[in-house]
Amino acid sequence: MLQKKLSRRQFIGTVAGATVVATLPIHVQGQDLPQIALDDPSAVALGYVHDTEKVDAGKYPNHAVDQKCSNCQLIQGADGDEWRPCPIFPGKAVAADGWCSAWVKRA
Numbered sequence: 001m002l003q004k005k006l007s008r009r010q011f012i013g014t015v016a017g018a019t020v021v022a023t024l025p026i027h028v029q030g031q032d033l034p035q036i037a038l039d040d041p042s043a044v045a046l047g048y049v050h051d052t053e054k055v056d057a058g059k060y061p062n063h064a065v066d067q068k069c070s071n072c073q074l075i076q077g078a079d080g081d082e083w084r085p086c087p088i089f090p091g092k093a094v095a096a097d098g099w100c101s102a103w104v105k106r107a
Contacts, residue, residue: 036093046100047059051095052098069100071106077093083096
């Protein structure tokens with residue numbers, strides 16, 4: 001499968017857009033959003049998977065199985081929801097057990 005790489009400008013634009021979205025109040029539950037597709041260009045660029053145990057260890061050697069969207073500092077929505085909003089993927093819901101390379105340990 002061919003993977004489209006984001007240019008530095010596209011990546012920075014995506015992160016900047018996500019930052020703006022992250023500062024807005026969340027009124028939408030993850031169940032109200034469409035689930036992010038694994039072939040979504042942003043998902044592909046950031047190595048997103050719906051199940052953290054399916055991360056390509058060769059491509060992401062610093063990944064650990066205990067890293068999940070549910071314990072990422074960026075995830076929004078209610079704890080315990082299976083699908084939740086994430087500002088990295090505006091307008092889409094990510095799986096609580098998912099992972100992407102933007103994962104940041106929750107403080």
